[in-house]
Amino acid sequence: xxxxxxxxxxxxxxxxxxxxxxxxxxxxxxxxxxxxxxxxxxxxxxxxxxxxxxxxxxxxxxxxxxxxxxxxxxxxxxxxxxxxxxxxxxxxxxxxxxxxxxxxxxxxxxxxxxxxxxxxxxxxxxxxxxxxxxxxxxxxxxxxxxxxxxxxxxxxxxxxxxxxxxxxxxxxxxxxxxxxxxxxxxxxxxxxxxxxxxxxxxxxxxxxxxxxxxxxxxxxxxxxxxxxxxxxxxxxxxxxxxxxxxxxxxxxxxxxxxxxxxxxxxxxxxxxxxxxxxxxxxxxxxxxxxxxxxxxxxxxxxxxxxxxxxxxxxxxxxxxxxxxxxxxxxxxxxxxxx
Amino acid sequence: xxxxxxxxxxxxxxxxxxxxxxxxxxxxxxxxxxxxxxxxxxxxxxxxxxxxxxxxxxxxxxxxxxxxxxxxxxxxxxxxxxxxxxxxxxxxxxxxxxxxxxxxxxxxxxxxxxxxxxxxxxxxxxxxxxxxxxxxxxxxxxxxxxxxxxxxxxxxxxxxxxxxxxxxxxxxxxxxxxxxxxxxxxxxxxxxxxxxxxxxxxxxxxxxxxxxxxxxxxxxxxxxxxxxxxxxxxxxxxxxxxxxxxxxxxxxxxxxxx
Numbered sequence: 001x002x003x004x005x006x007x008x009x010x011x012x013x014x015x016x017x018x019x020x021x022x023x024x025x026x027x028x029x030x031x032x033x034x035x036x037x038x039x040x041x042x043x044x045x046x047x048x049x050x051x052x053x054x055x056x057x058x059x060x061x062x063x064x065x066x067x068x069x070x071x072x073x074x075x076x077x078x079x080x081x082x083x084x085x086x087x088x089x090x091x092x093x094x095x096x097x098x099x100x101x102x103x104x105x106x107x108x109x110x111x112x113x114x115x116x117x118x119x120x121x122x123x124x125x126x127x128x129x130x131x132x133x134x135x136x137x138x139x140x141x142x143x144x145x146x147x148x149x150x151x152x153x154x155x156x157x158x159x160x161x162x163x164x165x166x167x168x169x170x171x172x173x174x175x176x177x178x179x180x181x182x183x184x185x186x187x188x189x190x191x192x193x194x195x196x197x198x199x200x201x202x203x204x205x206x207x208x209x210x211x212x213x214x215x216x217x218x219x220x221x222x223x224x225x226x227x228x229x230x231x232x233x234x235x236x237x238x239x240x241x242x243x244x245x246x247x248x249x250x251x252x253x254x255x256x257x258x259x260x261x262x263x264x265x266x267x268x269x270x271x272x273x274x275x276x277x278x279x280x281x282x283x284x285x286x287x288x289x290x291x292x293x294x295x296x297x298x299x300x301x302x303x304x305x306x307x308x309x310x311x312x313x314x315x316x317x318x319x320x321x322x323x324x325x326x327x328x329x330x331x332x333x334x335x336x337x338x
Numbered sequence: 339x340x341x342x343x344x345x346x347x348x349x350x351x352x353x354x355x356x357x358x359x360x361x362x363x364x365x366x367x368x369x370x371x372x373x374x375x376x377x378x379x380x381x382x383x384x385x386x387x388x389x390x391x392x393x394x395x396x397x398x399x400x401x402x403x404x405x406x407x408x409x410x411x412x413x414x415x416x417x418x419x420x421x422x423x424x425x426x427x428x429x430x431x432x433x434x435x436x437x438x439x440x441x442x443x444x445x446x447x448x449x450x451x452x453x454x455x456x457x458x459x460x461x462x463x464x465x466x467x468x469x470x471x472x473x474x475x476x477x478x479x480x481x482x483x484x485x486x487x488x489x490x491x492x493x494x495x496x497x498x499x500x501x502x503x504x505x506x507x508x509x510x511x512x513x514x515x516x517x518x519x520x521x522x523x524x525x526x527x528x529x530x531x532x533x534x535x536x537x538x539x540x541x542x543x544x545x546x547x548x549x550x551x552x553x554x555x556x557x558x559x560x561x562x563x564x565x566x567x568x569x570x571x572x573x574x575x576x577x578x579x580x581x582x583x584x585x586x587x588x589x590x591x592x593x594x595x596x
Contacts, residue, residue, distance in 0.1 A: 026575055036543045037524065037545075039524075039545045040521065040549060042531060042532060043532075045532075046532055047534045048390060049504065051342070055424045057422065058410060058422075058423045058427060059412040059413075072457065072458055077449070080449060084441075154439075155436035155438070156436075159450070159453045160413055160427070333353070
């Protein structure tokens with residue numbers, strides 16, 4: 001009883017001391033800052049301001065959808081990313097073409113000329129370039145998106161922006177880089193004899209849909225994770241090194257399909273990669289339609305290409321939904337983790 | 339009168355992470371050290387502000403003023419309670435806005451204005467006014483990383499004050515400016531106040547708060563301990579107790595920081 005009483009007294013004394021201390025600090029601060037700011041008085045009568053809005057939560061909660069409502073802001077952020085990428089660079093935007101061009105030359109030489117893996121693949125260059133372009137788009141979105149929140153922490157910490165805007169901006173920047181490559185690919189396909197067909201266009205649309213949803217979902221998830229642990233940007237950088245080998249572009253798909261009986265698990269894993277499916281669909285659009293006799297290369301596509309495509313698109317849409325939820329959940333803690 | 343800001347039982351807790359690498363975490367776990375610690379920055383704060391009111395937010399450093407402003411601004415979300423605001427919010431929080439160091443003042447101006455909700459046309463219309471007020475001269479097109487802290491603050495304030503916001507938050511940002519600029523800012527803020535904008539003004543300068551504000555809120559270690567008139571608030575903050583003596587005033591560790 002007595003001990004409790006004593007403890008209580010001690011606590012009270014501590015509290016008094018703490019308050020006294022705070023009081024002294026406050027007085028000193030007030031004294032010191034008394035004339036730190038100039039005194040300006042209000043002149044004239046205060047007007048009433050009519051605000052035509054409802055009371056709402058000040059924090060943005062619209063997610064990706066809100067990003068698309070703020071297109072002007074998105075455009076400025078994309079412009080800023082581009083300006084930053086090519087600051088103090090002589091070749092500037094050209095760099096984003098040099099890299100895939102060199103990769104194309106090297107792969108073409110090694111796999112086309114030395115190993116001659118392209119036997120049986122007519123228009124091998126288009127087959128290969130098709131893969132390079134879309135894998136490039138995915139890798140760039142993924143890796144830039146992963147770094148996006150962390151590298152924009154200045155803004156994230158100080159201003160109210162829907163934070164999804166940064167990963168989305170990475171998607172747009174990556175498209176800005178790959179857009180002209182796609183154009184080159186299209187022109188090359190037309191030159192070798194591309195012809196329009198309904199299946200080709202449908203495959204192209206499905207391929208793009210898979211590519212965009214998958215890349216966007218991965219960018220969102222990893223952008224949030226990277227705020228917590230910067231290891232994720234290294235993980236992404238490592239995985240993107242192998243992506244080129246995990247899609248059928250340097251070798252024909254028929255070789256992969258040969259595994260179906262011997263290694264069914266590996267085959268299924270390979271095919272579960274949305275990127276592999278997207279590249280196959282793109283090849284259907286660009287490459288198969290440029291071959292003289294499209295039916296002659298039908299064995300370069302899985303028999304269940306379409307079913308698989310729609311299932312994967314569904315899975316990617318679910319993944320995107322999950323990514324948005326995941327991002328929104330982690331976002332609350334961004335300010336204290338940055 | 340309409341409600342401008344409604345803060346209802348708001349709390350915000352920060353988690354401080356001590357260890358970042360797996361190795362450090364393992365070592366800490368073995369030694370039985372805490373992996374993280376929480377810190378309550380804002381504790382069950384409630385108040386309502388009417389449109390056009392001018393609030394002086396006072397309190398010692400670390401009492402949760404900036405956190406409260408960040409919550410009102412929408413940069414952070416409360417862990418508990420709700421915050422509702424009406425209309426466009428602009429302002430400067432914790433010295434300086436989100437500028438991008440490699441971009442020029444001009445590009446940052448457009449970007450910041452867009453984030454604060456200004457359209458392209460609106461920014462272009464107000465561009466000259468903003469630049470004039472910030473008084474950057476030939477530095478407008480140099481990267482902001484080359485700016486002095488005064489120039490940085492001037493540009494940030496100038497953008498925020500020209501937004502035509504319904505709620506304006508000013509958090510000690512002007513501390514870095516020089517006297518004439520501070521004066522200019524105060525005049526501008528009074529102008530904005532006259533137009534009926536709700537103002538949150540954070541300052542330790544009692545006389546300035548008295549002239550600028552209709553009401554004072556005092557935060558003490560996250561608690562809202564005073565909410566009332568300006569004079570009473572300033573008196574409250576001075577802790578007018580008898581034991582106060584000059585010696586104490588001159589005592590060490592007198593918050594040299596702002």
